[in-house]
Amino acid sequence: MENLGEANFVREMAVGKREGFNSREHLRNAELQADQRGYKDILIVDVDAHHYENQYFGEIFKYIEDPVLKHLALQRDGNPANILFNSPNNQFNAGRLLRYGGIPHEEAEGNEHPETTRSRRQRTAIGIDYQIIFPTPMLALGMHPDPQIETALSWAYTRWWTEEVLPQDNSVKSMVYLPFFDVDASIRMIKTFGEMPGVIGFMVTSTRYAAVHDNKYMRLYAMLEERGMPLGFHAAFNQQERLFEGMNRFISVHSIGFVLNTLIHATNMIINGIPERFPKLKILLIESGLAWIPFLMQRLDNEYLMRTNEAPLLKKLPSQYLAENFYYSSQPLESTNMEALELTMKMMNAKTQLLYSSDYPHWDFDLPSVIWDLPFLDDQAKRNILGLNSLEVFPKLKAEVLGKMKNA
Amino acid sequence: MQKTFIAKIEAIESGQRFLAKFSGIEIVVFGHKGQIFAYENRCLHQGGPVGEGMILGRVVSVLDSEKRLVREEFSESEDQLICPWHGWAYSLQTGECAGLRGVYLKKFEIVNEKGSVYVQSQS
Numbered sequence: 248m249e250n251l252g253e254a255n256f257v258r259e260m261a262v263g264k265r266e267g268f269n270s271r272e273h274l275r276n277a278e279l280q281a282d283q284r285g286y287k288d289i290l291i292v293d294v295d296a297h298h299y300e301n302q303y304f305g306e307i308f309k310y311i312e313d314p315v316l317k318h319l320a321l322q323r324d325g326n327p328a329n330i331l332f333n334s335p336n337n338q339f340n341a342g343r344l345l346r347y348g349g350i351p352h353e354e355a356e357g358n359e360h361p362e363t364t365r366s367r368r369q370r371t372a373i374g375i376d377y378q379i380i381f382p383t384p385m386l387a388l389g390m391h392p393d394p395q396i397e398t399a400l401s402w403a404y405t406r407w408w409t410e411e412v413l414p415q416d417n418s419v420k421s422m423v424y425l426p427f428f429d430v431d432a433s434i435r436m437i438k439t440f441g442e443m444p445g446v447i448g449f450m451v452t453s454t455r456y457a458a459v460h461d462n463k464y465m466r467l468y469a470m471l472e473e474r475g476m477p478l479g480f481h482a483a484f485n486q487q488e489r490l491f492e493g494m495n496r497f498i499s500v501h502s503i504g505f506v507l508n509t510l511i512h513a514t515n516m517i518i519n520g521i522p523e524r525f526p527k528l529k530i531l532l533i534e535s536g537l538a539w540i541p542f543l544m545q546r547l548d549n550e551y552l553m554r555t556n557e558a559p560l561l562k563k564l565p566s567q568y569l570a571e572n573f574y575y576s577s578q579p580l581e582s583t584n585m586e587a588l589e590l591t592m593k594m595m596n597a598k599t600q601l602l603y604s605s606d607y608p609h610w611d612f613d614l615p616s617v618i619w620d621l622p623f624l625d626d627q628a629k630r631n632i633l634g635l636n637s638l639e640v641f642p643k644l645k646a647e648v649l650g651k652m653k654n655a
Numbered sequence: 656m657q658k659t660f661i662a663k664i665e666a667i668e669s670g671q672r673f674l675a676k677f678s679g680i681e682i683v684v685f686g687h688k689g690q691i692f693a694y695e696n697r698c699l700h701q702g703g704p705v706g707e708g709m710i711l712g713r714v715v716s717v718l719d720s721e722k723r724l725v726r727e728e729f730s731e732s733e734d735q736l737i738c739p740w741h742g743w744a745y746s747l748q749t750g751e752c753a754g755l756r757g758v759y760l761k762k763f764e765i766v767n768e769k770g771s772v773y774v775q776s777q778s
């Protein structure tokens with residue numbers, strides 16, 4: 248029996264579905280970790296967090312431009328079922344993850360938007376300085392049978408986000424959703440929102456059947472390369488993907504589904520020489536974890552050496568493109584085998600290519616400690632992954648951080 | 656022996672859970688089906704507040720004689736404490752992690768003296 252000494256206090260504990268959910272209180276143990284590890288002296292940028300934009304469809308739908316779609320969206324009191332692409336889902340693990348029931352009831356402080364309150368509380372608790380926030384149900388829109396809906400909703404969502412919420416807090420950043428099916432609409436998004444404060448990049452949802460090397464995308468890539476703004480591919484899963492028809496569990500579909508489209512898009516990008524055509528285009532692969540990277544490196548290298556004729560634009564091995572031309576968000580960091588993780592990080596040049604992400608409040612979120620506590624990383628590598636690498640990927644963020652330091 | 660008063664037994668039996676904070680460690684004390692438990696309130700995964708979590712019977716698969724799945728059900732004999740952050744589950748009786756056998760939540764001894772519940776904080 249260890250000596251615990253005197254208790255500082257004993258109090259009743261809030262359990263289960265609390266009245267008035269508070270994200271900071273839910274993350275109180277994260278705040279203790281942040282204090283113990285001294286995160287306040289370290290720049291922490293979270294490149295992938297989320298909100299549940301469906302809570303605010305009442306505010307978003309008014310920005311839909313197409314009058315017929317707007318009429319459709321506004322039926323049934325803004326119930327989104329008629330315009331979203333829905334799959335069976337068990338993110339909340341049958342109620343075991345208590346925040347899923349609480350977050351919709353979190354109240355705003357003062358006059359600010361509830362999202363501003365919620366995201367500040369989560370950042371404060373986790374120890375995050377800047378956070379890129381993405382939508383949640385809309386991540387499935389790339390599978391919607393009517394591509395006009397992706398175009399219309401991404402426009403309406405981005406207007407709401409950049410006009411009503413983003414200006415309330417400098418710590419929140421956005422990679423604007425591009426309706427990838429429609430290149431003209433995507434270019435309009437870049438031109439309209441690219442210069443807005445808080446917008447630091449652009450994002451395509453990965454779950455779609457698009458061929459990312461199609462000629463129609465070249466002017467999009469050229470435009471982003473010229474602007475120096477990164478393009479993220481955010482993974483998701485589609486339970487209705489035909490390959491998954493025999494998969495009965497959320498765990499099965501999620502484990503494979505969040506990697507499947509990333510494997511396909513990264514392969515197409517490399518084999519078709521997109522990094523050679525646009526060497527300064529920064530591509531960030533979001534939310535597929537890291538374990539797939541050594542797999543794809545070895546598969547592609549092995550076959551490339553026998554079929555260089557099929558990839559004539561390449562000037563180096565596919566694995567070198569993966570280690571030098573792509574960036575990766577860290578979550579969900581697969582860490583049950585430390586030796587494998589260490590080798591993975593070495594193969595992918597984690598010190599320069601890896602960016603910390605929490606994915607909070609989703610079911611498999613990661614705290615910064617998943618990076619900070621790794622025994623094989625040196626101090627500089629940890630600082631790079633937690634924040635400094637993001638400054639290289641997001642020039643607008645770098646300018647803001649440097650400007651702040653100058654003024655301090 | 657040093658012990659720290661947590662609560663009256665009635666409060667624990669009514670379903671209230673209590674958090675005792677010592678320097679460097681927090682302990683959650685709660686009751687379930689007539690027993691009282693005390694565990695460190697720090698999940699072995701990423702340090703979540705495991706003591707706030709749901710208590711549910713372990714999910715078990717029922718197979719027939721040909722090893723076909725008949726159904727799943729909640730165990731009546733084995734309850735689990737489930738961390739509310741990501742869902743790591745622990746045996747309520749022993750604190751053993753369901754997914755990593757042989758790994759345990761830190762458990763503390765409870766003393767019930769005439770309806771007052773204490774955590775034993777020093778031998």
Ligand code: FES
Nearest residue numbers: 698700701703738
């Ligand atoms: S911290 Fe408890 S399940 Fe992750």
